Amino acid sequence: MSGTSYVLDCGRCGSKNALFSSSESKPFDYNSADCLNCGFSYFTKIYILKKDELNKLRKQINFKSSKLTKQEKNNCKDFNKVYIK
Numbered sequence: 001m002s003g004t005s006y007v008l009d010c011g012r013c014g015s016k017n018a019l020f021s022s023s024e025s026k027p028f029d030y031n032s033a034d035c036l037n038c039g040f041s042y043f044t045k046i047y048i049l050k051k052d053e054l055n056k057l058r059k060q061i062n063f064k065s066s067k068l069t070k071q072e073k074n075n076c077k078d079f080n081k082v083y084i085k
């Protein structure tokens with residue numbers, strides 16, 4: 001774990017030191033926060049793109065994709081077991 005926690009001013013209600021935020025950088029950037037004054041809450045959404053969404057995105061930015069290696073597929077499975085319920 002390599003996370004940090006901090007308290008910020010809320011971007012919704014403007015309350016000073018009411019937004020309790022935390023972030024992680026491994027194995028991916030993750031951020032969440034809750035305003036204890038107005039209830040504003042957000043978090044990083046974890047999602048696996050559907051095949052057509054992925055292809056559309058690749059086409060948009062002209063990304064040359066390659067097939068996942070066996071190791072990469074295993075990495076995905078291990079990741080999903082922990083992070084995708």
Ligand SMILES: [Zn+2]
Nearest residue numbers: 010013035038
């Ligand atoms: Zn607030």
